[in-house]
Structure formats: structure tokens, C-alpha cells
Amino acid sequence: MDLDRFLYQLQFQSERVIPADWKPAWDDAPLPFKLYQHLQEIPLDGDLPFSLNAASLASKKGLAKLGPLLWYTYGQTRYSETATPSQEGFGVETMQAFRRFVPSGGGLYPSELYIYLKMEDVPNGIYHYDAAHHRLLLIREGNYDAYLTRALGHRCDGSQAQGFLFVTTMFWKNFFKYNSFSYRLQGLDAGALLGQWQEISSRAGFSSTVHFQFLDRPINHLLGLDEQEESIYAVVPFTLQDHSFLGKNHVSSSEWSGNIPEVKNSHYQRSINVLEYTFIEKINQQAMFDSPDQFELLKHKEDDDRNRYPIQPLPEVEPLAYDLAEACRKRHSPELDFINQTIPLKQLALLLKETVQPFSTDLYGKEDRSSLSIYGCFHGVEGLPDGAYRYDAHTHSLIEIGRGDFRLSLQKAMKVDNVNLHQVPICLHITGERTHYKKTFGYRGYRIQQMEAGMLLQRLLLTASALGMNGHPLLGYDGKACDRMYQLEGSGETTLIQIPVSYYQPRSWLVGMLT
Numbered sequence: 001m002d003l004d005r006f007l008y009q010l011q012f013q014s015e016r017v018i019p020a021d022w023k024p025a026w027d028d029a030p031l032p033f034k035l036y037q038h039l040q041e042i043p044l045d046g047d048l049p050f051s052l053n054a055a056s057l058a059s060k061k062g063l064a065k066l067g068p069l070l071w072y073t074y075g076q077t078r079y080s081e082t083a084t085p086s087q088e089g090f091g092v093e094t095m096q097a098f099r100r101f102v103p104s105g106g107g108l109y110p111s112e113l114y115i116y117l118k119m120e121d122v123p124n125g126i127y128h129y130d131a132a133h134h135r136l137l138l139i140r141e142g143n144y145d146a147y148l149t150r151a152l153g154h155r156c157d158g159s160q161a162q163g164f165l166f167v168t169t170m171f172w173k174n175f176f177k178y179n180s181f182s183y184r185l186q187g188l189d190a191g192a193l194l195g196q197w198q199e200i201s202s203r204a205g206f207s208s209t210v211h212f213q214f215l216d217r218p219i220n221h222l223l224g225l226d227e228q229e230e231s232i233y234a235v236v237p238f239t240l241q242d243h244s245f246l247g248k249n250h251v252s253s254s255e256w257s258g259n260i261p262e263v264k265n266s267h268y269q270r271s272i273n274v275l276e277y278t279f280i281e282k283i284n285q286q287a288m289f290d291s292p293d294q295f296e297l298l299k300h301k302e303d304d305d306r307n308r309y310p311i312q313p314l315p316e317v318e319p320l321a322y323d324l325a326e327a328c329r330k331r332h333s334p335e336l337d338f339i340n341q342t343i344p345l346k347q348l349a350l351l352l353k354e355t356v357q358p359f360s361t362d363l364y365g366k367e368d369r370s371s372l373s374i375y376g377c378f379h380g381v382e383g384l385p386d387g388a389y390r391y392d393a394h395t396h397s398l399i400e401i402g403r404g405d406f407r408l409s410l411q412k413a414m415k416v417d418n419v420n421l422h423q424v425p426i427c428l429h430i431t432g433e434r435t436h437y438k439k440t441f442g443y444r445g446y447r448i449q450q451m452e453a454g455m456l457l458q459r460l461l462l463t464a465s466a467l468g469m470n471g472h473p474l475l476g477y478d479g480k481a482c483d484r485m486y487q488l489e490g491s492g493e494t495t496l497i498q499i500p501v502s503y504y505q506p507r508s509w510l511v512g513m514l515t
Contacts, residue, residue, distance in 0.1 A: 003286060006279050007436060007446055010184045011494060012479050015415075017180040017279075024177040030271040032098065032109045033076070033132045034170060037266045042122055042136040044070065052325035057204045062121045065204055070129050072200045072328060074113050074193060077101050080511040098514075100131070101328040102192045102458060103473055105185035108174040111193050112230065114166040114223050116144060126223060139224050140263050147222065147260065151215045152235065153292030155362065161237040165208070166223060167193055170230045171284075172269070175277045183280050184475065187447040188497065190233045191454015198359060198455070199462060201238055203324055208238035209360040210455070212448045213295045213441075216288040224263035231284055234451060287444040296440050298363045300371050301433075301492075312384060312398040314349040322466035329513070331465040333472040334504035338423045341503045345383040347467055348426065349396070351501070354463040356393045359455055363448070369393070372432045372449075372456055373493065375486045377406040380425040388485050401486050413481040419472055424500040428471075429482060430456055434494045453496045464501050471501040 001009075009016045044067035049056040052072055057065055071077070076098045083092045097107050104110070113129040115136070125141035145158035158164070167190050174182040174189075194210050201208050212234055219232040289295070358368035374391045376398075378384055386405050389398040411421045421427060430453050437445030457473060464471045475497060482495045 001279070003279070003283050003443060006180070006283065007443075010181065010446075014181050014184075014475070019179060022179050025273065028271050028273055029176055030170075030173050030269045031132075032107065032173065033130070034112050034128070035132060035268045036128055036130070036137050036139075037268060039128075039137040039139070039265060042127065042138065044134050044136065046134060048072075050325060051323050052200065052203050052328075053323065062119045066115075066117075066119075067134070069197075069200055069204055069206075070113070070115075071134055072101060072325065073197045074100055074102065074111075074129065074131055075134055076131050076514055077328075078511055078513050080509050082507070082509040101331065102189075102196045103333065103461065104189050104192070105174060105182075105475070106177055108177060109189070110169050110171070110173040110182070110186050111190050111233070112168045112170055113193070114139065114168065116148065116164040116166070118143070118145075118163060139265065140222070140260075142260075144222060144260075147218070148235070148237075151218045151222075152211055152237075153213070153215075153295050155295070156209070156211070156237050158237065160239060162206075162239045163237075165197060165236040165238060166219065166232060167234040167236070168223065168225065168230050168232050170269075171277050171280050172229065172271065172274050175275070175280065176271065180277065180279050182277075183283065183447075184450060187233070187450025188454040188457070188473075188475075190447075191451035191456075192458040193454075194234055194236065194451060195359070195455035195458030196462075197236065199324060199459065205240055206238045207240070207360070208236050209362065211235040211237070211362045212444075212451065213289060213362055215290065215292070217290070221262065222260065224265055227284070228281060233447065283443055283446075286442070287447060289444065294442075295362075297365050298371055298437065298440055300364070300369070310400040311392075311395070312389065312400055314352070314396050314398060315346050316396070317346060317350045317353055320350055320354050320463065320466060324462070327462050327465040330470070331461055332470060332507065334470050334502075334507065335418055335472060336420060337504045337507050338420065338472075338500065338502045339505050340380065340423045340425065343378075343381045343425050343502070345381060347469075348378070348381055348384070351426075351460070351463050351467060351469075352391045353393075353396060355456065355460040356391070357459070359459075361452070363452070370452060370456060372430055372452055372496070374428055374456075374460075375401070375431055375495070376426060376428040377410060377485065378426055379405055379407055390486070406485060409481070409485060410477075413478040414474075415476040415478065418476070419474065419500055421500060424502045426501040428460070428499045428501060429486070429495040430460075430497050430499070431486070431488065431493045431495050434492050449496070457497060457499065460499060460501075469501055469503050471499045474498040474500070 123141045126139040127136040149158040169186045220227045377388045379386045387403040388401040436449045461471045
């Protein structure tokens with residue numbers, strides 16, 4: 001199977017990328033976090049603020065400020081035990097899990113966080129965030145401003161940044177369960193983590209820009225990664241002020257990656273029998289950039305929907321002010337706990353407008369508006385006819401695709417009936433280019449698009465939580481059927497992820513916060 005066929009099946013025939021006889025070896029499952037061994041430890045303060053805003057973080061500096069940011073971004077935040085009906089048809093089964101504030105397919109968390117710091121209270125250098133123990137582990141010491149500036153094609157002056165966040169993916173951490181379908185999940189997971197970082201860090205007064213384009217092998221070399229096992233997905237410089245962008249400097253990775261020594265560190269992952277993930281390794285190699293000449297900007301597609309479909313204006317709303325920490329604590333995936341309750345039109349307007357606020361990335365130049373779109377099927381929204389719509393952020397309105405109750409069609413398109421969509425008044429879909437930016441970025445385009453969708457998803461989930469609702473991200477649906485509902489076949493778009501959103505009843509689980 002070639003890579004184009006692989007990506008097509010990831011999107012439209014997911015059952016074909018998982019062998020029919022595939023069974024996860026749960027007794028040999030990897031840990032959901034990476035445990036380095038024999039590295040210098042920098043403990044982070046466990047006295048974490050209950051609220052997360054500028055006032056609660058204003059007096060904190062250095063590690064005292066960084067600790068809460070990392071914990072709220074990707075720390076282990078709670079332990080839960082959930083009871084579900086037994087598969088044998090009688091009794092119940094219990095599932096225990098450590099959870100974080102960002103969603104992850106199967107709760108497996110394939111992403112890892114590294115950070116380059118230049119602070120007075122710790123040595124300058126590259127650190128791994130040990131989520132299991134809420135601490136930093138020193139990977140390599142030194143100043144790498146010039147190195148990172150070159151790895152980003154001189155589009156960011158590393159000396160002006162207070163630090164750099166690195167998001168990587170460990171392929172085996174969710175391949176063991178989902179086989180090659182894990183590649184789709186890995187991009188979405190990384191994107192949700194990036195979205196969470198941008199929301200959390202902005203509350204602390206940091207400015208950050210997500211870079212999806214960089215020279216992969218030098219960054220992997222800097223972090224000390226075995227790229228057959230783990231690879232860089234995103235680089236995020238952050239500072240208290242806007243950092244400067246410079247012109248491209250054409251330096252290939254082969255010219256300078258050997259300027260710093262290799263580091264070899266050992267880590268524990270628990271699995272003894274690690275299987276091969278051939279297609280993921282192959283597409284990861286094909287997605288790597290070797291020269292800044294490969295860096296490009298995306299162009300927005302011209303939108304003519306307003307000329308063809310009726311428009312439903314949405315009420316004007318003020319920016320939503322809320323405690324982000326509280327929204328994080330309340331956010332979870334309700335699954336079968338949704339309740340069918342009328343949604344005020346203003347709630348829907350707030351949800352959509354807040355979700356599509358621009359992110360700062362390296363994809364669109366000065367205009368940070370994403371090329372992704374949000375479509376939705378609505379039933380029982382106050383003052384809005386039932387139907388399928390596309391949200392137009394320019395006019396803050398809904399473009400009507402078709403009227404009617406689409407809940408039965410959506411339920412039939414579900415591959416796993418883990419959500420009763422008849423109980424859900426809002427079912428949203430994030431959509432994007434059907435060819436996954438391949439014309440612009442080659443095979444790197446797929447993971448970029450998935451991460452971009454994950455960032456948008458996390459903003460949507462946090463906003464829903466702040467409004468007293470919750471969303472449940474789903475990939476187990478028939479993409480072609482949903483594309484037909486929104487008449488996407490001729491537009492060059494496809495649905496990337498499905499998110500039912502509604503109010504919910506309390507879940508039957510035991511959960512404790514890890515603070």
C-alpha cells in the first residue's frame with residue numbers, strides 16, 4: 001500500500017488500516033508517560049493555583065510561574081474509576097485511569113513535552129517535562145538560541161524568546177491499541193495539546209507562535225530522540241513580548257546538525273514486545289523537512305457559499321470571560337450522559353465565535369485565520385430552524401445547507417454507538433481540505449492539518465465547558481456520509497472530526513484531583 005492510499009484509508013476506510021485480527025496486548029501496554037532514567041531532576045512547585053488568570057500568576061516568576069503552566073497544560077491532573085456494563089452481558093467492569101486536561105484517544109497520550117529554558121533559577125538547556133512526577137529532567141545543558149533560529153529557517157529570533165516548547169510523538173504509545181490508525185490520532189492529540197498550551201500560556205501573559213515547519217532531524221538531534229521511536233511535531237517559541245520574525249536563511253540540516261554532540265539517555269516504557277509500525281515510520285520520514293526552501297504559506301480558499309445558500313444571522317455577543325482552570329476541571333467527554341435540552345441561540349453564537357478566534361501559527365503569515373471550517377447539524381436550538389449549517393466567521397452567521405432533523409442520519413453514520421445523538425442538539429464537524437495540504441507541504445500536510453484541527457477542537461471543548469456544556473470528540477463515523485450531508489463532495493473539503501455538544505448529567509464515576 002502506498003502512502004496516498006494509506007492517508008485515504010485513514011480518512012474514509014479506517015477499518016482497513018487495522019488488521020481484522022488485531023488485539024491490543026494490554027498486559028504488555030506501554031506507559032502513557034515517558035520515564036527517563038538517571039537525569040538531573042528539577043522539581044516543580046506542587047502548590048498550584050486553583051484559578052488560572054493574570055492576577056493569580058502576576059506575582060510568580062521563573063519556575064514558580066512555569067510549574068502551573070506545565071501542569072495545567074499536560075500534567076497528570078486526576079485519577080478516575082468508571083463502571084461500565086460487562087461485555088459478557090451481566091455485572092459491571094471498572095476502568096481506572098490517570099487523566100489530563102487535554103483529550104487523548106483512548107487516554108493513551110502519545111505526545112511528550114520538552115522545553116528549552118533560559119532562566120536564572122535553572123541551568124540553561126533542554127528539559128523533558130516528566131508529567132508523572134511534575135518535574136523537569138535536564139536532557140542537555142547549554143545555550144541553543146542560534147541553533148533553534150537556524151532550525152526554524154530564521155523566521156524567529158531565538159535570542160528574543162524566553163523559551164521554546166517542543167511537542168513530540170512517541171509512536172508506540174497508541175499504536176499498540178489502534179495499529180496504523182494511531183497516526184490520525186497522534187496529530188489530533190498533538191494539536192489539542194498545542195491548543196491547551198496557547199490558552200494556558202496566554203493567561204500568564206506569554207505570547208507564543210506554533211511552528212509546524214522546521215528542520216526535523218536537527219530538532220530530534222537536539223532533544224536526543226531516536227526518530228524511529230519518537231519525533232518532533234511542533235516547536236513553540238514563547239516570550240512576554242512579541243518575538244521578531246526574520247527572513248529565510250537557506251541552511252540545510254546536513255550543514256550543521258553535527259555542531260552539538262549526540263546525547264543518549266535511557267528511558268522506561270514497560271512494553272517488552274514492541275511491534276513494527278511500518279507505515280508510520282515511512283510517512284514520518286517522508287514528512288520531514290531538510291531545508292527552509294520547503295517552508296511555505298497556506299492560501300485561503302475563496303468562499304462563495306454566501307451567494308448560494310440562505311443566511312441565518314447570529315446574535316452579537318461579547319467576548320466570553322471565564323476561569324480557565326474551572327473550565328479545565330469540568331471538561332470531560334460525556335459519552336452516554338448527554339441530555340436533550342434546548343440551547344439558547346446566544347449560547348451557540350458564543351460557542352462558535354470563541355472557537356474560531358485566530359491562533360498564532362506559521363501557516364498563514366500575518367493573517368492567522370485558519371482555513372479549517374466548522375459545520376453543524378442543529379436540532380432544538382432556540383430560534384434556529386433544524387438543519388445543517390456552516391459557520392461564517394466573517395459575518396458571524398450560519399449558512400444554511402439544508403433544513404431538517406439530521407439526527408437519525410448522523411446516528412446511522414456512527415460506526416460505534418457510544419453516543420446517543422438523538423440526545424444531542426448540537427453536532428459539529430471540523431472540516432478541511434480533502435487532500436490535506438499535500439500540494440503545499442507534501443506528506444507533512446496531513447499531520448499539520450490534524451494538529452490544526454486539534455487546536456481548534458481544544459478551543460471548542462474549553463468554550464463548551466465554560467458555557468456549562470461539554471463536547472465529545474469522535475472519529476468513529478462515516479466520513480463520506482457526513483460529507484454528503486454538508487454537500488462537500490464538490491468543494492474539495494471533508495469532515496476531519498465530529499463533536500457532539502450539549503448539556504449533560506453527572507457521570508457515574510469516582511474521580512479525584514491530583515494536586
